[in-house]
Amino acid sequence: MTEPSLLAREARFADPDAAYRLLAEAHRDLDERESAALNARLVLILANQIGDLAVLREAVALARQAR
Structure with a gap:
């Protein structure tokens, strides 16, 4: 039996396209x-916003398997 996910897997933005455009525009x-540096800063800011090591660990694992 797999452990329940700590991550929200469903879309959580009222307007996902607007969120995508915001990130692309940045x-x-x-x-x-410069783009890589922006991404690195954004990852650190959002990781701090999450503030939960277990959730962050799951997010990192999910991102790595999406290669």
């Missing part, structure tokens, strides 16, 4: 290095 006019 990268406009950035070169590859």
